[in-house]
Amino acid sequence: MRRKRMSLLTSAATRKMPLPELTNRLRRKFHKVTGPRQAILQILRRHHGPLSIKEIQERLSDDDCDLATIYRSMHLLEEMGMVKRFHFGSGGARFELLKEGDDGHHHHLVCTRCAGVVEIEECLLQDVENHLARRSGFKGVTHKLEFFGICPRCQ
Amino acid sequence: MRRKRMSLLTSAATRKMPLPELTNRLRRKFHKVTGPRQAILQILRRHHGPLSIKEIQERLSDDDCDLATIYRSMHLLEEMGMVKRFHFGSGGARFELLKEGDDGHHHHLVCTRCAGVVEIEECLLQDVENHLARRSGFKGVTHKLEFFGICPRCQ
DNA sequence: ATCGCTGCAAAAATTTTGCAGGTAA
DNA sequence: TTACCTGCAAAATTTTTGCAGCGAT
Numbered sequence: 001m002r003r004k005r006m007s008l009l010t011s012a013a014t015r016k017m018p019l020p021e022l023t024n025r026l027r028r029k030f031h032k033v034t035g036p037r038q039a040i041l042q043i044l045r046r047h048h049g050p051l052s053i054k055e056i057q058e059r060l061s062d063d064d065c066d067l068a069t070i071y072r073s074m075h076l077l078e079e080m081g082m083v084k085r086f087h088f089g090s091g092g093a094r095f096e097l098l099k100e101g102d103d104g105h106h107h108h109l110v111c112t113r114c115a116g117v118v119e120i121e122e123c124l125l126q127d128v129e130n131h132l133a134r135r136s137g138f139k140g141v142t143h144k145l146e147f148f149g150i151c152p153r154c155q
Numbered sequence: 156m157r158r159k160r161m162s163l164l165t166s167a168a169t170r171k172m173p174l175p176e177l178t179n180r181l182r183r184k185f186h187k188v189t190g191p192r193q194a195i196l197q198i199l200r201r202h203h204g205p206l207s208i209k210e211i212q213e214r215l216s217d218d219d220c221d222l223a224t225i226y227r228s229m230h231l232l233e234e235m236g237m238v239k240r241f242h243f244g245s246g247g248a249r250f251e252l253l254k255e256g257d258d259g260h261h262h263h264l265v266c267t268r269c270a271g272v273v274e275i276e277e278c279l280l281q282d283v284e285n286h287l288a289r290r291s292g293f294k295g296v297t298h299k300l301e302f303f304g305i306c307p308r309c310q
Numbered sequence: 311a312t313c314g315c316t317g318c319a320a321a322a323a324t325t326t327t328g329c330a331g332g333t334a335a
Numbered sequence: 336t337t338a339c340c341t342g343c344a345a346a347a348t349t350t351t352t353g354c355a356g357c358g359a360t
Contacts, residue, residue: 032334032339053324066342071325089242089299092324109291118291124283129302136264136273138304144244145300147284149293187314187359208349221317226350247349 017045017099025082025100036065040073041097049108049117050086050094088146111151120147172200172254180237180255191220195228196252204263204272205241205249243301266306275302 022041023033031037043059044051051059053070060070074095077083083095084104098104109118125143133141177196178188186192198214199206206214211225229250232238238250239259253259264273280298288296 027335030335030339034334034340036341063342067324068326068343069341072340087242087244090248093245109287109293109296111293118293120287125300128279132264132275132302133304136304137307138264138266138273138302139310141264141302141304143300143302145280145298147287147293147296147298149288149291149296152292155294182360185314185360189315189359191316218317222349223318223351224316227315 017097019045021100022082022097025080029080031076031080036069037073039064040070040077044083044095044097049115049119050084050088050096052092052094054092056095086146087144088148107145107147109147109149111154112148113150113154116151116153118151172252174200176255177237177252180235184235186231186235191224192228194219195225195232199238199250199252204270204274205239205243205251207247207249209247211250241301242299243303262300262302264302264304266309267303268305268309271306271308273306 019038019041022045023038026033026037039060040056043056047055047059053067053074056070057067074083074085074093078085078095082098084098086094086096086108088094088108088110096104105123107120107123109120110116123145125145129141129143132138174193174196177200178193181188181192194215195211198211202210202214208222208225208229212222215225229238229240229248233240233250237253239253241249241251241263243249243263243265251259260278262275262278264275265271278300280300284296284298287293
C-alpha cells in the first residue's frame with residue numbers, strides 16, 4: 001500500500017462497491033439495514049471523494065432522513081471502519097467509503113474552488129515517519145497530508 | 156526554507172519575539188494596541204506551539220477580555236499575516252505566531268495525548284507538489300501535512 | 311475628537327442527546 | 336417480540352454579529 005511509485009487513482013478503483021456488499025457488512029456486525037442507512041450508503045457509493053454532512057443531506061431525496069440520523073450513521077460507519085473521516089481545513093468533517101480491509105490511509109488533491117477531489121494512491125512518507133520517530137522519541141507516528149490547488153476546469 | 160536536510164526545530168528559534176516588535180507591526184498597519192491584543196500576543200509569544208481559542212482564553216487572567224474579542228483578534232492577526240491558522244483534525248483551529256516575512260509553511264509532530272508539539276523545519280514535498288501539478292493539471296498546488304504520535308513523556 | 315475596539319447579548323452554525331414510537335430481524 | 340433505530344425537539348458547542356459606549360491615537 002505504501003512506498004509505491006507516484007500515481008493518481010481514478011474513482012472507479014475505490015468506489016462503486018455494490019450496495020448489497022455494503023449492507024452485508026452492517027448485517028454481519030448485527031446492525032440493522034434501514035432506509036436511511038441504505039440511502040446514505042448509496043450517496044457515498046455514487047460520489048467521488050469525501051462528502052460533508054451537508055452535502056449528504058442535500059443529496060437525500062426530500063427528507064429521506066433526519067439530520068441527526070446522518071450524524072448518527074456517520075459515527076456508526078466510522079466506528080465500523082466503513083468510512084473514513086477527513087478534515088480539509090475549515091468546514092466540517094468529510095466522509096469517504098472504505099473498501100473492506102482498507103485502513104483508509106491515502107491523501108487527496110482538493111480543488112479549493114469546486115471542492116473536487118483527486119485521490120493519491122501512494123504514500124511516500126514512511127521513511128519520513130521512521131526518521132521523525134527516531135529523532136524525536138515519539139512512538140506510533142502517523143500523519144495526515146492533503147494537497148490543495150485549482151483544478152483544470154476551475155482555472 | 157524548503158529542501159533542507161531533515162531537522163527538528165526548537166521553540167526558541169521561532170518564538171520569543173519581543174512584544175514591542177509585535178505591537179509595532181500592529182501600529183504600522185494602523186491598528187490599535189489595546190489591552191486584549193497585548194495580552195493575547197503575550198500568550199502566543201510565550202507558548203511553544205499552536206494554541207486553540209480555548210487555551211488562549213484559559214491563559215488570560217480572569218477575563219482580561221471577552222471570547223468574542225479573542226475570535227476577532229485572531230481574525231485580525233491572521234489577516235495581517237502575524238499568525239497562522241492550523242487544523243489538527245477535529246477540534247477548533249489553532250494559532251501560532253509568525254516571524255515577519257515568514258509564510259508559516261511548516262509542519263508539526265503532535266502528541267495525541269498531551270497535545271505537545273515539535274516543529275518540523277524542513278519541507279520535503281516540493282518535488283511531490285510539482286509532480287502532482289504536472290500529472291493532474293492543477294495549478295498553485297500547496298499542501299498541509301501534520302504528524303501525530305505519542306511523545307516520550309506520555310509513553 | 312475621531313474612529314476603531316470592546317463587552318455584552320443575541321444569533322447563527324454545527325453537533326449531540328433524550329425520549330417516545332416505529333421497524334428490521 | 337424485542338432490541339435497535341428514527342424523528343423530533345431541545346441542548347450543548349463553537350463562531351459570528353449588532354450595538355452602544357469606551358479608549359488609543
